[in-house]
Amino acid sequence: MTGLWSWLTTVDHKRIGVMYFLTSFFFFFVGGLEALLIRIQLMRPENAFISAETYSQMFTMHGTTMVFLVAMPMAVAFFNYVVPLQIGARDVAFPRLNALSFWVFLFGGLFINSSFLFGAAPNTSWVGYANLTSLQFTPGRNVEFWLIGLSILGISSILGGVNFITTIINLRAPGMKLLRMPLFSWMALVTSFLLVTAIPVVAVALILLAFDRFFGANFYEVTAGGDPILWQHLFWLFGHPEVYILILPSFGIISDVIPTFSRKPLFGYPVVVYAGILIGFIGWGVWSHHMFTVGLGPIADSFFVASTMIIAIPTAIKIFNWLATMWGGALRFPPPMLFAVGVVAVFTVGGLSGIMHASAPIDLQQHDSYFVVAHFHYVLVGGALMGLFSGIYFWFPKVTGKLMSESLGKWHFWTTMIGFNLTFFPMHFAGLFGMPRRTWTYQAELNLETWNQLSTVGAFIFGISSLFLVWNLFRSWKKGEAAPANPWDAATLEWSIPSPPPHYNFPVLPKVRSREPLWDEVERAEVEAVTLSEPEHEPEMPSPSFWPLVVALGVVLSWALVMTGVWWAPLLGLALTAFGIFSWAFQPAFR
């Protein structure tokens, strides 16, 4: 089935994955433009290219967009497309719920960006500290767009997390034991656990804020005994696991890419898995290192210094395992491998600066300075985003059945590396020389101009570099060379089926006997005997459904109507949601 209607009603994890990717890729350019406006404004001291108010909206929306509308959903795009193929499943456990997650994400992203039309884009930074977000200090609609938008996106993430945990636990092909799963699926599992546990915490922080703003509650109202620090605790209790939600998918991708292009199994596979799980656990116990300047006292600070330094250990284990995988391997360097190695190099720089401000006394100096901005861009752009780029080059042939241009990919990689480092490395110095974060402008006497100009030039090179990716994606999709089932000679199940895969993925569920089924000649022959076969009749797949779209509209409407401040208005949205849920529940999944 083709055409617009088939996309609106699709429950196919591959199509949903493609839609997740295209949406997050679009938002990547929205967030990127916001970053460029920030960089133009900071190019000169005492510049007035954009107003202070616009500047606040730009850095808030840049952060919010890149975290919630780019890095998270692009990782989920890969979860969607790749995980069922890697574990040998025909689809996710709940295909319609999966469609719902996507539509809620899309509408949530559009909702939060629609604030620009009202000149009321969120302007209190992506961490939205209380009580700056109170009606008293930010009376406009800005905060409301933000808190409602994030609440909507949270629903999408929780449902997605539930779906992927169930899929990975329950829909592995026969013989695909947990410790035979490809690392990307493993990290998808850990990330999903973090999603279902961390998102409810920020949901509560946002709900309390909503009650304060819309119904006059006192949660963050100091005069009534409320405590703004509560926001910081709830936000960072979510916020630090969130950091791992952003980075672990990328770790998973490069843990599959590096062995492929080293032609060696991943060094210390179980240790890499356990390190990922440990990061997930310890990630829950480090949140107050974002709050060293609050004054929580020496005991609390010491605890969080220690836990933060401890979490560097499993992270370093992974880095050494990647290096050991490459050691003595038959190395090849096509674009996915270049980006994977780029992640190892650049993420390590960000990891090292992270250990620096794990130390409370040092952090007191660095807090809220550009040094911190440099640090988290090294881990989130150099770590998370470049890992996702690696994934794009790696799985594009599987998704489209076309090969991407290697030379354009190499141009993309090197311009990215130059632009990225030129943008963010000087920020370390700007920060150490005293430049605060989220500052609209700075005075000439501070001698920060050179560092900022370097960053601005770098940002434009980085911006241009992504055009290579766009052109490569478009051109390869249109007239790339046809890709075979396994263009990289990779080891895992997704490469055992044709490129692009048939809509049912596997005519018969393959039986798996090892971690690298396609690297063992006997096992490969067995697996491909079923995966490359033509079924006499196609397996029955879940039917398309229109109701996830209706429910998503209902969910978004319920939240959007909260903004009217009329207590019964959201009930209209809830009624539509309920109508959608009932219609959905009584529509058979297979027809």
Add this chain to the structure above:
Amino acid sequence: MARAAVIAQDDHHYTSTGLSSWKVGFWTFIGSECLLFASLISTYLVYKGRSVVGPYPEEILNIPLTSVSTFVLLMSSLAMVLALDGVQRGSRKLSLIWLGGVILLGSAFLGFQAYEFTHFVHEGLTIGTNVFGSSFFVLTGFHGAHVTGGVIWMITLWIMAARGKLAPADSLKVEIAGLYWHFVDIVWIVIFTLVYLIQ
């Protein structure tokens, strides 16, 4: 590419663990809900004793009355267990009686809560009065909303049972609804203990 013909399998019910995906998924969702209520309950506890004006909890919370409503909710869990048993035995009569029992007892609990809320408002405690009012109404209100959702779910199952569309083969639907119902019940036991009993 040589593509030999094979017989495709329509194994919709195959799972790696042998458990139904609905159960695994729903337990995961309950895990997520635990964090939601944990955050709300922590907020209540953090704000305990920090209100600068009254009414304060000890002046207004009615332990005897809430003990009755707690008992009612606990009994609804018993009815839920018997309802599942009724469906599994294929007895439409028992299914209707006990699902009806869950609906009545759940609604009675909501009635107690509605009475409590209006009574508190008359006594001068609203969501905006102090941090006790804010955290109390949001916490118990969220729980009440969960009970309301559960009652609607049970009504749906009751109608299905009445139309004879709840055969023993469908008992998983009732089991999942039961998981939800017992979870919401357990959350109330925690709230009752921490908010009402330990002041």
